Amino acid sequence: MTGLRVDIAVRRGEFELDAGFEVPAGGVLAVLGPNGSGKSTVLACLAGLLRPGRGEVVLAGRRLTGDGVHVPPHRRRVGLLAQDPLLFPHLSVVDNVAFAPKAKGVPTRQAREVAARWLSEVDAAGLADRKPAQLSGGQAQRVAIARALAGEPDLLLLDEPFAALDVDAAPAIRALLRRILRDGDRATVLVTHDPLDALTLADTVLVLSGGDVVERGPTKEVLSAPRTAFTARIAGLNLISGTAVPEGLRAEDGTVIAGMLAAETVAGQPAVAVFAPNAVAVYAGRAHGSPRNTIEAEVSALEPHGPVVRLRAGAFTADLTPAAVADLGLEPGVVVRLAVKATTVAVHPAPAAVGSAP
Numbered sequence: 392m393t394g395l396r397v398d399i400a401v402r403r404g405e406f407e408l409d410a411g412f413e414v415p416a417g418g419v420l421a422v423l424g425p426n427g428s429g430k431s432t433v434l435a436c437l438a439g440l441l442r443p444g445r446g447e448v449v450l451a452g453r454r455l456t457g458d459g460v461h462v463p464p465h466r467r468r469v470g471l472l473a474q475d476p477l478l479f480p481h482l483s484v485v486d487n488v489a490f491a492p493k494a495k496g497v498p499t500r501q502a503r504e505v506a507a508r509w510l511s512e513v514d515a516a517g518l519a520d521r522k523p524a525q526l527s528g529g530q531a532q533r534v535a536i537a538r539a540l541a542g543e544p545d546l547l548l549l550d551e552p553f554a555a556l557d558v559d560a561a562p563a564i565r566a567l568l569r570r571i572l573r574d575g576d577r578a579t580v581l582v583t584h585d586p587l588d589a590l591t592l593a594d595t596v597l598v599l600s601g602g603d604v605v606e607r608g609p610t611k612e613v614l615s616a617p618r619t620a621f622t623a624r625i626a627g628l629n630l631i632s633g634t635a636v637p638e639g640l641r642a643e644d645g646t647v648i649a650g651m652l653a654a655e656t657v658a659g660q661p662a663v664a665v666f667a668p669n670a671v672a673v674y675a676g677r678a679h680g681s682p683r684n685t686i687e688a689e690v691s692a693l694e695p696h697g698p699v700v701r702l703r704a705g706a707f708t709a710d711l712t713p714a715a716v717a718d719l720g721l722e723p724g725v726v727v728r729l730a731v732k733a734t735t736v737a738v739h740p741a742p743a744a745v746g747s748a749p
């Protein structure tokens with residue numbers, strides 16, 4: 392079989408992880424979960440840094456763990472991209488990237504050619520002769536991506552790849568990964584706290600809680616119909632699926648939601664419009680005509696949410712101040728208009744759904 396098959400149990404002190412999943416070749420699985428739920432433990436088992444007490448890890452038909460086998464990290468054909476780029480400070484950028492093919496025995500000159508190819512793939516060809524200290528955070532992360540891929544891994548592990556980047560650098564790296572992760576037969580496992588990463592990069596998600604798998608399935612399904620409090624919280628986003636159009640998204644019911652098309656969103660292709668509850672303005676009463684980006688819905692619930700009140704109406708959530716709830720006389724059953732500014736709506740390509748793991 393190609394791709395990755397995992398069924399492992401591991402104990403760390405009081406903590407026990409028990410997880411099974413598959414990632415097909417070319418597929419991307421996002422692993423989500425609260426702090427201490429076992430995400431890093433999963434990555435450590437896949438990377439070969441931790442030996443599970445029971446179970447197996449099979450990658451591209453090779454048994455890495457199980458039946459008395461435990462292949463060491465450097466022979467697994469697994470690439471790791473951590474939060475921090477972790478480049479070798481004394482090596483130039485091109486030699487950092489050439490390190491992986493050289494470690495596999497490729498002669499220096501050819502390894503540099505492979506490195507140059509990957510640097511241009513990540514739009515960093517111009518940085519080849521620099522030292523890591525001369526790179527910005529975003530540039531260093533591009534180089535780290537090239538280095539992780541230059542070893543031609545069968546499995547790429549991404550550990551919160553945007554966490555250490557500033558907000559300006561993250562979108563470009565996200566777009567780069569979107570482009571690169573689909574190529575080839577490599578399987579990818581992404582650990583993230585950010586539902587947007589899962590929505591834009593992963594076909595399927597796995598949610599861990601206390602070492603157990605509590606949800607799994609196609610990303611959009613899991614995040615749009617959360618079954619656990621954690622998933623509901625991380626998915627505390629409004630999400631409308633439909634088809635990308637030049638001005639935003641045409642929802643399945645035909646309504647057009649004006650929004651900002653994220654990089655690589657192609658009109659006519661399946662897409663999702665995502666916006667936060669605090670980007671929604673709520674007005675009492677029914678709409679007159681059909682004003683732009685206004686949706687009419689009946690309030691189904693009002694719940695305290697930190698300092699604000701989270702209103703649920705139809706498929707949407709909005710955050711209001713308690714004073715606004717009182718002013719507008721909001722209560723379950725009341726019909727309201729929800730308006731969302733086009734500049735706060737991000738339209739992303741919908742990840743292609745692959746079948747859920749067993």
Ligand SMILES: Nc1ncnc2c1ncn2[C@@H]1O[C@H](COP(=O)(O)OP(=O)(O)OP(=O)(O)O)[C@@H](O)[C@H]1O
Nearest residue numbers: 403404405406424425426427428429430431432433
């Ligand atoms: N070396 C260790 N020895 C004993 N227990 C450990 C060790 N490393 C982690 N643990 C425990 O294993 C559990 C899972 O930790 P893990 O780091 O996998 O969680 P995580 O989901 O990655 O968390 P975070 O989001 O905070 O990184 C935690 O209860 C943690 O305390």
